[in-house]
Amino acid sequence: MRFQGGILLKLNMIKAYDRVKYGFFFKEKTMFKMGFVRSFVDLVLRCISSVSCSVCLNGKMGERFKPTRGFECLLSLMRLASREGLIKGVRVCCRGPIITHLLFVDDCILFRDATVRGAQNLKVILHEYEICTGQYINFEKSIIFCISNVKDQKKE
Numbered sequence: 001m002r003f004q005g006g007i008l009l010k011l012n013m014i015k016a017y018d019r020v021k022y023g024f025f026f027k028e029k030t031m032f033k034m035g036f037v038r039s040f041v042d043l044v045l046r047c048i049s050s051v052s053c054s055v056c057l058n059g060k061m062g063e064r065f066k067p068t069r070g071f072e073c074l075l076s077l078m079r080l081a082s083r084e085g086l087i088k089g090v091r092v093c094c095r096g097p098i099i100t101h102l103l104f105v106d107d108c109i110l111f112r113d114a115t116v117r118g119a120q121n122l123k124v125i126l127h128e129y130e131i132c133t134g135q136y137i138n139f140e141k142s143i144i145f146c147i148s149n150v151k152d153q154k155k156e
Contacts, residue, residue: 006089006090006111006112006113006114006146006147007111007112007113007114007119007144007145007146007147008109008110008111008144008145008147009109009110009111009112009122009142009143009144009145010107010108010109010142010143010144010145011107011108011109011110011126011137011142012137012138012139012141012142012143013107013108013135013136013137013138014135014136014137014138028041028045031044052064071103071108073129073132073133074103074108074125074126074129074133075101075103077125077128077129078100078101078110078125081121081125082100086118086121086125087100087112087113087118087121087122087125088100088112088113088115088118089101089111089112089113090111090112090113090147099111100112110122111147114146114147
């Protein structure tokens with residue numbers, strides 16, 4: 001089977017401090033400058049650094065977990081869409097594994113087949129990810145690379 005080409009999408013995530021600059025408030029120095037006493041500052045810092053949750057289902061408490069805003073949700077959405085045939089990854093070589101994504105601490109690289117349907121499905125998945133997590137993708141700073149054999153009309 002001949003390789004049909006694909007796209008590599010390097011997502012640029014909009015950090016929380018890009019949207020709202022609340023982070024500065026929770027720094028010790030800032031709170032002291034605002035006149036808060038040591039005991040209050042310590043209490044606030046403990047509250048925001050030691051948050052954990054538990055879900056009660058049918059009267060039974062589940063295990064505690066720490067909430068995150070990472071790529072776990074995106075990873076789950078990508079796996080589901082791939083299993084259902086909504087999106088396809090790319091092979092680096094003829095007999096190599098199909099690669100759909102590479103996730104790093106705050107970077108995400110997605111590999112897709114170069115089809116209109118695949119691009120539309122990926123757009124829906126990324127929108128769902130934004131809604132579910134509150135994280136946003138800066139599409140103006142994100143980069144798309146075409147991987148060999150992608151015709152000019154598909155690049156558009």
